[in-house]
Amino acid sequence: MAQRRLQLEIYRYDPNDPQTAPRMDRFEIDEEPMMNLFTVLTRIREEQDPSLMFDFSCRAAVCGSCGMLINGKPQLACQTLTQTLPKKTTLHPLPVFRHVGDLGVDTGTWFRTMYENIGSWVHTEEEFDPQAIEQRLPNDLMLEIYELERCIECGCCVAACGTANVRDDFVGAVTVNRLARFMIDPRDQRTNLQYYDVMGTDDGIFGCMGLLGCDDICPKEIPLQKTLAMVRRKMAMTGLKGK
Ligand code: SF4
Ligand code: SF4
Ligand code: FES
Numbered sequence: 601m602a603q604r605r606l607q608l609e610i611y612r613y614d615p616n617d618p619q620t621a622p623r624m625d626r627f628e629i630d631e632e633p634m635m636n637l638f639t640v641l642t643r644i645r646e647e648q649d650p651s652l653m654f655d656f657s658c659r660a661a662v663c664g665s666c667g668m669l670i671n672g673k674p675q676l677a678c679q680t681l682t683q684t685l686p687k688k689t690t691l692h693p694l695p696v697f698r699h700v701g702d703l704g705v706d707t708g709t710w711f712r713t714m715y716e717n718i719g720s721w722v723h724t725e726e727e728f729d730p731q732a733i734e735q736r737l738p739n740d741l742m743l744e745i746y747e748l749e750r751c752i753e754c755g756c757c758v759a760a761c762g763t764a765n766v767r768d769d770f771v772g773a774v775t776v777n778r779l780a781r782f783m784i785d786p787r788d789q790r791t792n793l794q795y796y797d798v799m800g801t802d803d804g805i806f807g808c809m810g811l812l813g814c815d816d817i818c819p820k821e822i823p824l825q826k827t828l829a830m831v832r833r834k835m836a837m838t839g840l841k842g843k
Pocket of ligand 3: 659662
């Protein structure tokens, strides 16, 4: 296959510099076998424009920092091979999150706020005993919890969510997934009504339109459809029964 010369249109804007205005910059780079967008952006920064801003850490779809809109679709740049892309590609920062500069956004503040709001920790009345041996849970239950814990907090599902794009108080599928992790954990002693208080609301599970853009987009294939359905059912029953 003949080597392609890739063309990238990249969104540029520094919100901290009032002199600048948003624009699209065009870069070209020769494609190489098994090249991913992390390599492309790093090469552009090293060889063509050192001021280009974007976030990376692990380069292996683990840290969740490199989510961006790749031809309009939220995806991880380090997981995206250029061979899966057309010759011309546009890159924009993820919507919903605070823009830091060019392709960089602040997902951390959004996640911290949402997770604090739902009480994202095991709630228990048990006294902590530093001498006690670790509490054991059945393997199949731990696997179920681990399946939800695999989320890397990249924000792609939030960026793909119609509700989150128009309502900044909407929790998004990822926060529902986070609470579900505690709902199935017997060590968390919260009652259904306590879960209802934080999730049985219009900015919680009942704000979800159920079109499942989140489930389609998740790069870690977290079972968001199943989790949203489980939490919606549980919260609806709690609302009806009042317990
Ligand atoms: S659920 Fe998937 S898409 Fe959403 S933040 Fe976690 S890993 Fe990213
Ligand atoms: S199913 Fe719900 S959480 Fe997922 S993208 Fe649609 S509105 Fe957002
Ligand atoms: S750099 Fe860590 S997920 Fe892409």
